[in-house]
Amino acid sequence: MSLLDVIGPVMVGPSSSHTAGACRLALLARHAFGAEPRRARFTLHGSFAKTARGHGTDLALIAGTLGAFPDDPMIPRALDEAAARGLDVDFATADLGDVHPNSVRAVLEGEGERVMLTGSSLGGGLVRVFDVDGFRIDFSGSHPTLLLRHLDTPGVIARVARVIADDDVNIATLVSARRKRGGDAMMSIEIDRPLTAPARDYLRHLRYVTWLRELPEVMRGPDGDAVESQGVSAETEVAS
């Protein structure tokens, strides 16, 4: 934990877990979606389900979906902002199973695309995403993160790691999950800095890679100590 993480973040209240963490999870979902979503459905679990309204968890989730970081003064007005930008939102509560009490599943849709992301707000604004589209991956939003969908075939991980290494980028964590042998698979790769555009393009065009997103680091906002700015982050479109 850096000093500015202890004396920080600068955030819109009231709760680092129920407001700032919720905003970050939705922001990660937005970047995993990779475009402007038209519909967002949130399923709240546990304490999120019980105390969302008083904590502004609902507003924080909407604001994150619209691209806001946790310090954005727009958060209290997120409902109006969503209406103005044509985002339909919908909330439900459900038991998501044996997960952290502050957990949410976000389903974002639009333009024929859909992404489902499930994660937990661990306290102090820290978050962890443990499921994207049914794959059990794992990342924290504290690094730029690559999400790749690919065919489960020998050598994919080595090939992808080589491209990242050749870009002189260090891998912090790598989690790989597959539905069945030889089937659809996903990797989450946390890296120490964003890839250069050529490396990203190269990865996207690898034969067995079907989908790629680069999610920004979301622990620091666009205020002062931003690692990269919002909006121009390096998300990649679906390989066409």
Next chain:
Amino acid sequence: MTLADLAAAPGPASDLVLADEAATPVERARVLEGLRGRLREMRASIERGLESDAKSRTGMVGWNAKTLWNAPDELRAPLLQRVQAYAMAVNEENARMGRIVAAPTAGSAGTLPGALLGVADHLGLDEDRLLGPLALAGGIGQVISQSMFIAGSTGGCQAEIGSSAAMAAAAVTEAMGGDAAASVHAAAMALMNTIGLVCDPVGGYVEVPCVSRNAFYSVHAVASAQLALAGVTSPIPPDEVVLAMASVGRLLPPELRETGEGGIADTPTGRRIALEMAR
């Protein structure tokens, strides 16, 4: 880094914290500027909070800081009034979805700015003099977070407000010219006297008792600094105090860890408010 390392620093304890955080002078300057930004955000939230009486989303808080700030100083204790008003200003801003600096958490955000800026404004200390103390506050938080997760849901309120009070006590002590050992012992005494505090917010919202609790523990931090500056120390080594708090955190039942199901939350009125808000 341990609290013993910090207490043994030859100069101000914050020098060691900054050396640990920043390897080069450029890095160090960047961290200090980041802290300056945090200090200004803290001040901005205090100023908004002292002026506003808008209610929070639940309606339980929102006017207390302004009320205290504008009340006659009957006790002739201007420092006490200032520190408490500043602390509540931040937490009421937080409760009404205003912008604050989590320090270390949002629920405990008022304690450090209440104590540090309250003392600074009372005595006319300038901003540059507060950057080192703020770094030390962060360093104390870093050390505590090595032993326990700083969240009411894992360690009870002692983990949040205890940490913020310890951080604030060290910061005020250093700002007043206390040496490294005095600063660290101020933190240890603040922590030792927060052990056992449960997290029982009404409805699970960061309002009752959180807003008034930040007022009380900002005073607690100043009191601890006063003892340390006079030479009072903790007979139990500061690192052992942190471990004691972590072990008490593990002993707390879930009802007393931010679930809104015990203590003040579990009063008839507390339960009624929770039900009304869940509708």
